[in-house]
Amino acid sequence: MTELSIVNVTKRFDETDVLKGVSLDIADGEFVSLVGPSGCGKSTLLRIIAGLEAQTSGDIRIAGQSVVDRRAADRNLSMVFQSYALYPHLSVADNIAVPLKMRRLSRLQRLPLAARLLPSGRAASRKIEYDVHQAAKMLEIEHLLNRKPGQLSGGQRQRVALGRALVREPAAFLLDEPLSNLDAKLRVQTRAEIAQLHRRLRATFVYVTHDQVEAMTMSDRIAVMMGGRILQCATPETIYEDPDHIDVAEFICAHKINILPVEIADDGQLHLLDRRLELSVVGAGRGVGSLGLRPEALRLAGENAPIRGHVVHRENLGAELFVQVEVAALKERVTLRANPEQRRALQLGSPVGLEFDPAKALLFDPHGKRLRQLRPTFAAKPEVA
Amino acid sequence: MPAPDVPSAGKASTPPPTPTNSAPVIRDYRAAWTLTGPALILMVLILLVPVAIAGLLSFTDYSLGSDSFNWIGSANYEKLFTRASYEKMFVATLTYVVTVVPLSVALGLGAAILIHSLGRFGALYKTIYFLPVMATLLAMSIAWEFMLHPTIGMLNRTLELGCGTLLERVWPFLANGCADRFPVWLGDKRYAIWVICFIGVWQGFGFNMVLYLAGLTSVHRELYHAAEMDGARSAWDRFRLVTWPALGPTTVFVVTITCIRAFQVFDTVEAFWPQGGGPNKSTYVMMFAIFEKGVQQNLIGIGSAITMLFLTFVMFLTLIQRWLVERKVHY
């Protein structure tokens, strides 16, 4: 019922196009992350959905109805702000109650004391109190209800901000980098909690973050934004394994993806560092391209391996070992994820050969667009003289 | 387990600083008193001693030039609370404070909110409204005296323009003025104190405006967005929910400082009525009374008594402010 549609939204600030035509459909109950580097327009898009900012053109629809001429207060959306934006003079309970009071009480009933004096106000106030307690219970902050925001830790404030958002039943929750002010440990914990909350409420969540780990771990779908456009919107798995664009591949990664220059021959045959690969591409003309290889797509191989160099740096993370290999003809080092058991072969300075799993190779054209039509070319005879 | 405990246990039982690390403390100690010395001496001589002297003299009939004086107990204070001229002093001072403080605070806040909401020209209004704060009040009092001159003053001339127009029908004051004559603003005991109040507001509200503007820029913008998302539709709701609470500390400060300044009104009164504190003593404010009694008439005892009373008012106000600030800090 409460699906959210963003239709061809653009936004201009002075002379700069912050959003260059963004469209996105979010299903009821879906958790969608808008992720991208800072300045990509993701926060602006969220604020346009909220109604805090006006778009230059385009349409926002909630449950099929255009809301562009409705102000933020009338769109029935909840928002959690990066700075939490708690009212410093109100207690936690009062902070959570604000959205209910503003919506359920008349202006007369909102006057100080009036809520207690007017019988209608008293009933409404009791209901509000009950709802606030329910929300507090869900977030386990009941013991904090009488405190002021200034007396709370960052994590507690974050929960209060969540409480204020979920105390009423909005059409959707908008979250603007809600975890960015928390320390690393708390962030991991709250990440899981927000995901659980989403499953429990079955509500629509739009979540803005610059942290791809947050996006990967919590979302049903991720919309990767760059330069005011959505480059790709898909499930976390698809985004990771099957990116549409080199920027997406580079942005969404646990470890920096290796980008290697390749040449494409007339017949689509790929050459890497003047060596013929057992791979060709269909439907692309002669030219150059970029081969994206995640560290886990690479593995150690013998002398004949297509990539050869020597180890210049290693990082042992315990469960896995990352090795940086300098290759003579490449400007950037190639990173390999290895098994810690292989560390003996990977001493600093030792020469290594690397090969890759063709199924995991990602080929991009010079504009960064993905070329998907890769074919193995087994027939080739070894070139070694 | 015991290992981490050792340092803290050791710390707790450490004897007072050993001679080696107390050496810099002693150097600090001497230097500190040399550094604070001049300030300390001046504070005592210029601020504390005079307060004590005023306190003592307020129980005497001392006057400058006489060799001896008598202790007369609380007679000076009794005079203050019984004589009609001092009653007028209290009435004038309180009227001034009670009028000027709320008006200049409210106007300062109003101007600040309006200016803050404007993108363009805001800086211009701010500059203009701040001019009276910078200007020598005595000079501006004289300018105001000309403005309010009964015959050639700009105010009455402007009012005369309204004669014979529709305004005369709806505004009895104007009709009276046209029929008879317009008020002698500074010579009429009905108007004198209000003129002084008006000039006080005119001079002071720009200061409050600037403080409020500073307060407004420090209000987090996301709070307004949160209020909007929470359903605060009207400007009034947002003001009540975000602006006013956020300006609480500013308001406490603005009110106190305006109060203290209002108590000290002197320049305008002295400029308009060098003798006697206005028509029928209607503008006989405390600072003027101290000046007239203590300095001009050499009645030091009574002047000191007014001084002590004045100090009590001001200290009381400042203490209330400090208490409020400490109580209301919520950041």
Added chain:
Amino acid sequence: MTRDWWKHLILILGMIVVIAPFYLMVSYSFKSPGEIERGEGGFFGRQELMVDERCVSLRAPDRKDIAAASQRFPGQTENAIRTALIAEAKSACSMRPVVFNYTKAFSEAPLLRYLLNGIAVTVSIFLIQAVVALPAAYALAKLKFWGREAVFGLVLFCLLIPVHAIALPLYIILAKLGLTNTYAALVVPWTISVFGIFLMRQFFMTVPDDLIDAARMDGMGEFAIVWRVMLPTAIPALLAFAIFSIVAHWNDYFWPRIVVTGNRDLFTPPLGLREFKGDGDGSYFGPMMATATVIVTPLIVAFLLAQKRFIEGITLSGMK
């Protein structure tokens, strides 16, 4: 802009009220007495030549003048010569109102002297305040010594005492010391700025201890630290305080009024203006407003040039 028209309307009405006395002051300083009397001439007046009656009466020819002038007017009667001389005096004494007003402002009273007094007094007050307050503020902020809390408590207590309020006992002390009607009387009560100490202490609290420790490692003594390390870091705060202090004392009228009586050589600008008002008659409105303009202008111009700094300085007292 269109949606905000009512805001502009209110603010412009307020602006008219705020600016009116300034307008009047400057405008009167341009106008002739007649124009002021009749309320004519717009802002600048018509600037028609006017005759300074006082100047003419000073030049009124007596017998000696007529005798001396008889060679210039050969063969004329004494009366004719007198008339001619008076006409000469009149033309010599006629000038544009604006010139008249401003020359009168400076010639009728030693306004230049008043201005110099004002500068001397405000500047020396500020310098002494700074010299006294900076070391004390540093010690209170950065040194640990027995009695520090007590000293700071005293500072906080003294913040409660406005100097104007204790003007009477200060006046008595100065009178007993025979110091009234001296420059010292104008300066001494303001040498201690408790507010300055408090303000600079708050500022010094934000200076990292490491900076001071580094200076100590470099072999500086505490005094050297105050002047060579703390002072340079405190320049912005000190500048704001300077503006605060100078504006307050340039405009102060109450205290000079009490301790300076009669001795024109010591008058500060507001006192000079007061004197002008006291002995001026109707025809001196112009010069008086010229004097007022001259006194008000320096700070206003400085304010317009460095608005941000001034507002910062004046509202300093709002800092917590």
